[in-house]
Amino acid sequence: MIASRDRADELRSVVIRLLDTTRCPVIVVDNDSRDDSVAAVQRVAARAAGRVRVVELDSNRGAVGRNAGVAAAATPYVAFCDDDSWWQPDAPAIAEQTFDAYPHVGLLAARTIVLPRDEEDLFSRMLADSPLGHPPHLPGPAILGFMSCAAIVRKVAFQQAGGFSEILHFRGEEMLLAVDMTSLGWNLCYCPALVAMHQPSQVRATTAAQAARVLRNDVLTTWLRRPARRCLRATGTLLTASLRDTEHARAAAEAVRRVPAVLRRRRRLPDRVERALELLESA
Structure with a gap:
């Protein structure tokens, strides 16, 4: 699931990459783009045999756009992307197996590789060394933070916690969701076997x-x-x-x-x- 705004070229490239490397359906939530993002994705969708769905919002809702994407998903698990990030081909299967094996896990945070340097993101190393440790009943270190572009959620856990907050809109929105999910009894884990790729967009705020x-x-x-x-x-x-x-x-x-x-x-x-x-x- 990708929430995007005004990055038509990058968005199109990521959607095509996900279609080529995974078997997953792809949901694109457009946050009222002023460019041709919707048309660009719809052209891709026309050739994707029903695998791509576009959800158009009539205002820029920031991270809350992901809530609409999760609501539209027909699958029990949802992998978040940004329009400048994507998943390694084996990530969906690894996540599905992990969630199935650990029914109390609500979110899995991935190891993130930053391009073009091809280096592990510093935040991934922080999650790997979480002071909360690695409880034996979990598949990885317990965490209370994640990056939205490199996380996979259990749909029911995400929605029980209310999704992302409209008060926060965008940037640093993850912490509130993390603590709310944890408060409800869901576990959040770092899973280094999951790998997300991130090539930061040049089209962004200062x-x-x-x-x-x-x-x-x-x-x-x-x-x-x-x-x-x-x-x-x-x-x-x-x-x-x-x-x-x-x-x-x-x-x-x-x-x-x-x-x-x-x-x-x-x-x-x-x-x-x-x-x-x-x-x-x-x-």
Whole structure:
């Protein structure tokens, strides 16, 4: 399942690659693109014997677009891609076998290889060395974070947790879903046998804008689920950053506008999940 916006050429290439290297159906969710993304994928779909479905959204819903893709899926497991990432051919079968063998696992995070350097992503190494360890009842290290472009979910677990939050929109949206799935009793695991390839697009926001959105969403996630002392600390970090540049100032203003929605949906994590987060942070 791919959620995309305004990257027609890259999106088309990824869809064709997935059709050529896997047997999976492909769902493309278009976040109200202004280019010819929908037409480009529909041309591919016309030659794909029903394997490609396009879901068109009438607004840019960011990461929430993936919720629509999961809802449209007829399969029990859904592999996320971005329009600049794809899966190794054996990944779907490995994921299916793992999920079948471990019915309490709700998400598998893959080992990610970054192109063109052909190097393992640093975050993959962090997941492999998770301070939460490798419990014997799980297929890999327990985790509380993942990259959306390199994760495969159990559909029922994803939907029980509410999917990605519209409050966060995009960037750093994974943590809230991870803790919500864990709070419901689902396990999240790093699975190095799963391999995702990522060739970062050149069509993206500036590094500063991305960093500001990540910090904004870290603050919002903290306010949605964490103790008050953590909320105050995170807010202070964002406010300090807002004095540094316009991107962080914009992110702080966006966070303030979301406060009413955050307060309506705030709920504390179970103690066991909060303790796990504190262990990660201390490490």
